[in-house]
Amino acid sequence: MKFIKNHLMFILPLMAILLGIEFYLIFERSTDTYETKLTQGYTMLVVSKSPVQLDTFQNLNTHISSSSEVNRDEIISNIAKGMSQDSSNSILAKLPYFYNLGLNLYLNSDELEQIKSDLKADSNIKRVETFGTSHASKYKLFAFIKFTLETFIIFMMVVSFILIVKQMEIWKYQHKERMQIMEIFGAPLMLRAGVLFRIAFLDAIFSTLFISILFMYIKFSWAMDSGIDLMIEHQEALFHASDILILLCASLLLVVIAVYFVVFSSKGVKE
């Protein structure tokens, strides 16, 4: 019972950290798609005196990834209904050129303003419309959710790491005598702390397995059965095989840091 309790006191905080990492990975993957959609759906309107090529726009600002000219004939056909051909031609001659510009990144309102001012620096460009307000509100909500989640994950990880170190200190105390004897006979740190590494590595592997199994269950069984559209839509993002490796590396790294932290914090043999 004591053995199980001892290990759970280590495995649970480690699992909390791994959960945090996995949540972060899932969130990043899901929001990447969302960001891409937002970016692809966003265009700014530019009005110019004469035709402008994409590379000219890109020379003005590198975030511009595409440009499509609004068909001037369609505009004329809408505004010059019932007019004579000469009048239409006259309007067409005076009509400026309209472009929808796409961006390569999801940008905040300051960055959009920067693009606007970069474009306006060109005397050929008469007007730029960024539609910044609706874009900014979406972006701010998105950034706030992301920030909240990341803050929570970091906080949870710090608290869990402190618990891991505390449990490691208990183990060190349990094996103190053995470690002291080994130190007297000249054992290097790695050998002295070998017992701590062994226990911690084992628990790190168990924690990784538990979290991986949990998320595989969520992905392949629970997500489909849940009937939640968002889950079904993002099922692929829920867990990747490569996550097992990421979680294992993270847990082993944490364990090594915790062992070194605990072992180095002691000041040699005390008798």
Add this chain to the structure above:
Amino acid sequence: MSNVIQATNLTLAYDNGTKEIIKDANFAIKKGEFVFITGPSGSGKSTLLKALYGQLKPREGNLIVGGHNLSNIRRKKLQELRTHMGMIFQDYKLVNEWTVAKNVVLPLMIAGYSNEVQDTQARRLLKHVKLPEYADKYPLELSGGEQQRVGVARALSKNPVVILADEPTGNLDDYSSNVIWDLMENACQQLDTTVLVVTHKIPTIFSLPYRHFIIENRGVYEVH
């Protein structure tokens, strides 16, 4: 003959150097010598021993053991030096979760010897200390005298340059004490190992010509 241990103006102190235990001590011990250090309780015998295995850094002066000055030795060098020392303690300092055999070969394990070498040495040493059938037992299954014989076997396992013993018979009856003295005397004679024993009382059964230092009033003096 070269000195295995040499102290020059050695001062040892606790509490960040404020509480002096030994002051301006000068002595030298040669290879293969058997030396006793005695003194009243609290005189600093164990403190001197701690300094000899690098657990306590000298406050002043030099303390050279096996060619290494312990006043400024690096951690890595100290670890290496300790693998050439055999240590015997009054409270045995055996790892209770390990078998007797594993305890005996601890210095070999630290030095990275193969399992085969460790097994062979464990058998040989346990036979030497007359405990051949105890290899798979655990220290707490043994009597005090037997545990100390395991301690002696461990101290001898890597043919050390020097054996440091802190009250090795302090907890033992006369019979067990005599066995331990006999084993240590043999190690000195047969292996040419320097043996330094800290004890409050020198045993009368001793047959070797030995040197004797006494610690009094913070000084280390040789008794002639």
